[in-house]
Amino acid sequence: MTEVSLLKVQNLRVSYPIHSSILQRRIGENMAVKDVNFTISAGQTVGLVGESGSGKSTVARTIIGLEKADGGRIEFEGRDITQSTRTELKALRRDMQMVFQDPFASLNPRLSVQEIIVEPWLAHPDVVPKNRRASEAKALMDRVGLNPDYASRFPHQFSGGQRQRIGIARALALQPKLIICDEAVSALDVSVQAQVLNLLDDLKQEFNLAYLFISHDLSVIEHICDRVLVLNGGVVVEEGTPRELFENPQDDYTKRLFAAVPVIRPWLNGASSKPAGTIPRY
Amino acid sequence: MTEQLVADSRRAQSPLLSVRDLQVEFTTSAGIARALDGVSFDVQAGETLAILGESGSGKSVTSQAIMALLPKPAGSIVGGSILYDGIDLAKEPVSRVRDLCATDIAMIFQDPLSSLNPVFRIGDQVAEPFRRRLGMGKKEALARALELLKRVGIADAERRISNYPHQFSGGQRQRIMIAMAIALKPRILIADEPTTALDVTVQAQIMRLLAELQAETGMAMILISHDLGVVADSASRVAIMYAGRIIETGGIREVYDHPQHPYTKGLLDSIPGAHAMGEPLRPIVGSPPNLLDLPAGCAFHPRCPIAVPECRAAVPSLREPEGAALGHHVACIRAEEVRSHD
Structure with a gap:
């Protein structure tokens, strides 16, 4: 692994305005991300875990330019991208792609699979010349485990797992260096989820991809990540390798989070997945 | 082990719920889909059966068939029986099954927000079974609702009882659903993906609450899930x-x-x-x-x-x-x- 950081996030702060109910005046703000720092090297998978409201999706959306940062700095390959213009963002998205949770909502139902995969090349025409686009799209389908004969089919004709593969093929089309996976396997059945996780792993090796992997499922995180950040209330409370966090969590919140992960065979080693004591009241 | 002894003594009893060779079909524009094909299982009093499967396996259809909640007119039971207390629920009219389900068989769902009525206060919704089924007066029913809300772990229940569903978090809403489900002391509780929409720490709390309530009341539980891990602590038997x-x-x-x-x-x-x-x-x-x-x-x-x-x-x-x-x-x-x- 190289020492050059691909992505560097420093003191990131993002807030959403709160508007009054009738006049829509700005009456305050909700600090979704308070102070987040981390780096991702080329070819590395960094996981972002936390419960709903912890700010993990906001971090991802801000990196890719879907939200504006209120403070702090995001660097991609050494360039500050925090205040990028639209043109700069467009160029940046060539290196940074996103795979979303819902494979039903994130694909245009009116486009065929081939059109979906070719679409990024319309915005970035120099990646693949026009006459090779159809064959390249089919090659990508083949690479993510979809039958290239189905190139003219529409998203509704595919299962959830296959649709997620289409989303991955689309993300790969621009040969990015970083793919942000926001709950990318959460909607999939476990047998299909394992296929997609293995695919992501293979692609990482093949293209030296880095992933920012966001998930609420800690077993998935444990499996796929090199480093994990635990987010609580918009702040990184702990960072480490999955093994460190699972075996020896330091922070109280991390301990509580990892203790709550269901164990498949709780009868082994007398381990119980339930934290001891009474039910915490919120 | 005492657990084993208890399990053995239960096996001798006749089951509380006995599903035999259940067949359910759905009529779709593309043809008839057999969603359940010969499903049989028994549930004994006090035990927890987990029904596990991936999407489309029929696990939720099974609970819908028991509770007469199959989407009409597309879905219908075309064969088999669902014996509860000597009554075949598969052959009874929907209204009769619903009456029975109101008191004896209760159900909680994955999404507590869409199962609660947004325009009524929580207290009135939890009190409803007492008023409708037991004919209690408003004051008495609300007092019972308050007791239940405390039991399922709603903090500051005296004040919260007059809040509306949107004022609660997902985990609290699921607690409220559980309160409503156990209000009339059902003999069977069916929980269909009860923690799928919840964060992992909240999930552990809800599973724990269900296990505690079961131990207190001796009700049988059917846990329906796609997650093999979630049910591992609480279920004694599984059906895949x-x-x-x-x-x-x-x-x-x-x-x-x-x-x-x-x-x-x-x-x-x-x-x-x-x-x-x-x-x-x-x-x-x-x-x-x-x-x-x-x-x-x-x-x-x-x-x-x-x-x-x-x-x-x-x-x-x-x-x-x-x-x-x-x-x-x-x-x-x-x-x-x-x-x-x-």
């Missing part, structure tokens, strides 16, 4: 479903430690974190079948790593394989081979 059939059933430890159906084994192998870190997962190839176009014979054979030509010939029925523990049934002609590969 695939394409509308139960393909493996037995004591949870027996099934998880010695799966004998290749599908069950594949599911267990697919779970990240269940084996050594860094090792690639061993997923099941392909995807679940289309119910409108099921493969001949065993529905799993196109994805099965040990399928033989005979697997295509006939749908295998549940049997107790050689060397399996009592009550461990598997619908696979090659179950013995799966076990030997442990």
Whole structure:
């Protein structure tokens, strides 16, 4: 692994305005991300875990330019991208792609699979010349485990797992260096989820991809990540390798989070997945 | 072990709920889909049965059939029986099943927000079963509702009782749903993906609450889930479903430690974190079948790593394989081979 950081996030702060109910005046703000720092090297998978409201999706959306940062700095390959213009963002998205949770909502139902995969090349025409686009799209389908004969089919004709593969093929089309996976396997059945996780792993090796992997499922995180950040209330409370966090969590919140992960065979080693004591009241 | 003794004594009793050869069909524009095909299981008082499966396996349809909640007119029970207390729910009119379900069989769902009425205060909703079914006055019913809300762990219940559903978090809403479900002391509680929409720490709390309530009341529980881990602590028995059939059933430890159906084994192998870190997962190839176009014979054979030509010939029925523990049934002609590969 190289020492050059691909992505560097420093003191990131993002807030959403709160508007009054009738006049829509700005009456305050909700600090979704308070102070987040981390780096991702080329070819590395960094996981972002936390419960709903912890700010993990906001971090991802801000990196890719879907939200504006209120403070702090995001660097991609050494360039500050925090205040990028639209043109700069467009160029940046060539290196940074996103795979979303819902494979039903994130694909245009009116486009065929081939059109979906070719679409990024319309915005970035120099990646693949026009006459090779159809064959390249089919090659990508083949690479993510979809039958290239189905190139003219529409998203509704595919299962959830296959649709997620289409989303991955689309993300790969621009040969990015970083793919942000926001709950990318959460909607999939476990047998299909394992296929997609293995695919992501293979692609990482093949293209030296880095992933920012966001998930609420800690077993998935444990499996796929090199480093994990635990987010609580918009702040990184702990960072480490999955093994460190699972075996020896330091922070109280991390301990509580990892203790709550269901164990498949709780009868082994007398381990119980339930934290001891009474039910915490919120 | 006392647990074992209790389990043995229960086995001798007649089951509280007995589902036999249940068949459910859905009429769709593309044809008739058999969502359940010969599903049979028993639930004893005080026990927890987990029904596990992936999307489309029929696990939720099973609970909908019991509760007369099948979407009408598309879905209907076309065969089999659901015996509860000597009554066959499959043959009773919907209104009668609903009456019975209101008091004896309760259900909680995945999404507590869409199951609560947004324009009524929580207190009135939790009090409703007392007023409607037991004819209590408003004051008395609200007092009972308050007791229940405290029991399920709603902090500051005296004040919160007059709040509306949107003022509660997802976990609190699920607690409120549980309060409503146990209000009339049901004998069976069906929980359909009760924690799927919740964060992992909240999930652990809800599962714990359900287990506590079961211990207090002695009710039977049917836990429906896609997540093999979530039910592992609370369920004593499991039924694994695939394409509308139960393909493996037995004591949870027996099934998880010695799966004998290749599908069950594949599911267990697919779970990240269940084996050594860094090792690639061993997923099941392909995807679940289309119910409108099921493969001949065993529905799993196109994805099965040990399928033989005979697997295509006939749908295998549940049997107790050689060397399996009592009550461990598997619908696979090659179950013995799966076990030997442990």
